Amino acid sequence: MTGARVLLRTLTATATAGLVLLGGTLAPAYAATSNTEAATTRSGGCRTPAPQTPGTSVLHSMTSQGIERTYQLHLPPNYTPRRAWPLVLAFHGRGNTGAGTEEFSKLSTLPAVVAYPNGVIGTGDGDRQAWQGAPYEAPGVDDVAFTSDLLNTLEDRLCVDQRRVYATGKSNGAGFIGLLACRMADRIAAIAPVAGAFYPATGQDCRPSRPVPVIDFHGTGDATIPYTGDADRGLPAIPDWVAAWAQRDNCAKRVRDRVTGPDITVSRWVGCDKGAEVQHVAVTGGGHTWPGADIYSGGGYTTQTIEAHQVLWDFLRRHRLPRTANH
Template sequence: MKGLLRRACVLAAALVAVPLTPSLAASGALSSGAPSSEGRGSAAPQEPGTSVLRTITSGGRERTYQLHLPDGYDPAKSWPLIVAYHGRGNTGAGTEAFSRLSTLPAVVAYPNGVVGTGDGDRQAWQGAPYAAAGVDDIAFTGDLLDSLESRLCVDTRRVYATGKSNGAGFTGLLACRMADRFAAVAPVAGAFYPGTGEDCDPERPVPVIDFHGTGDTTIPYQGDEDRGLPAIPEWVAGWAQRDRCATRLPDEVAEPDITTRRWTGCAGGTEVTHVAVTDGGHTWPGADGYSGGGCTTQTIKAHEVIWDFFRGHRLPRDKH
């Protein structure tokens, strides 16, 4: 088994890209029947297939984000939108580089956080103890969605959030406070500090898929009481309870290193899924390059699993 695990994982190595699977490529824009944003028919702000750094003003502060338009972007068709939040000290462009999210048939925005107080030059997100004081990233996210939906043809029922580490923790806060805007969330190696979940009372059940390595030494899988970090299985089970899930299915083990735990029969047709990577580090499964310390599994590609989960969930029609 240890030999199999070594083959499934790599330590901070550059990886060869794998072509997008047909099942992923087939589920992008919808030509009809999708609730389009006000940007329908507007000229694309950049060439399809490209990523460009852009700015908006939020809370009196200039904020930036990396915007990727998928190949074949057509402003006459409605496209899903994924917002991906970087980890502490990383950038939107850095997350785009390793995550392979920009290979998906969706518009992807990679926003940049604000440098935390006394934290050197490391950008971070609201809810963490090292986040910049007085910065409202929830409001920024709302402003970002408004801006993107006004300029692009976005299916407002198919807006999703994912992130790594500190950014993943922030997606937990988004699920709590912006359940009316995000159809589902997918945290990876999440840093779920108390500030990301206090008084969490979402206005609707939120589908969640969570990824975490059992060998993560940065954000330990079993939690860190001194830092207020919960054990990851307990955090996920909390969402299953919040979503009023009726059934926890038997764990599914995919050799050599992936264990998937699922809850079904949840309120509003939602579901909760946890993907544990045995001996996995503080990394993005299937990353194309360095995504954090420790072992990076190649048994699964997080962007593919995330997309399969996202495309099964939409906001209820009464939200838009």
């Protein structure tokens, strides 16, 4: 293992006490995530008893558009309804589940409430759950509306900071959060897609109501969602997809790429409108996997140079929705 790789692993593994390296800059780690209550917008669920024991993950159900939907909910061990918590929505890939994504992603180790929604069985081969925007989506199911209903439910039952709601996901789920960024920029502060399947419908007529901060992860050796795109399936080259978000956010320029590890290259766009920023983390030779996963998360090579859940959190937590009449 090279010295650089050891340094990166050490930094990410000790996030609560140290600093994390990304893009050649040092960012405060988890210990710096607490904020004064004056900077938060508390949801209606504050002071309401928790629906489950803090530190646990429990499957919940709700009704949206007349369809029973489920989601895996994780509360951090020190959850209290007296404090407004950031909320991360994590969307699984096609055929996976919220519980499966929780297992390999390590997102439940973050100092945040994490919800893992489950999709509806779509079309194509096998009975596989899917999300809106893909050619195999479930006909007639509006997952954007479901996400809005889910947010309403979580904000009613939990003490959530409505300005710190974030979305991440893998593959089909990552493509879907691209659609959410287009349609729900007033409720989602920033997104972090991993190995995203960005089918045309996930970005069609995309006019977000505000600049959306984006950090994207993708392996250059991904055989499922090719890094260079797939014209037959309408999939864009990943660098083009990221650059399109930099354009939407009216970023001033792309700075020089930085190699931050033996298989990690970070691209950054700066000078974006209203404090937004855009980053892309390319894993050289990386497969259709979640960086840092210790168990199976997809086919191909999984880097251990970085932990995606830590890197994306260091990015997401810096961003908040602007104060509006609704917040």
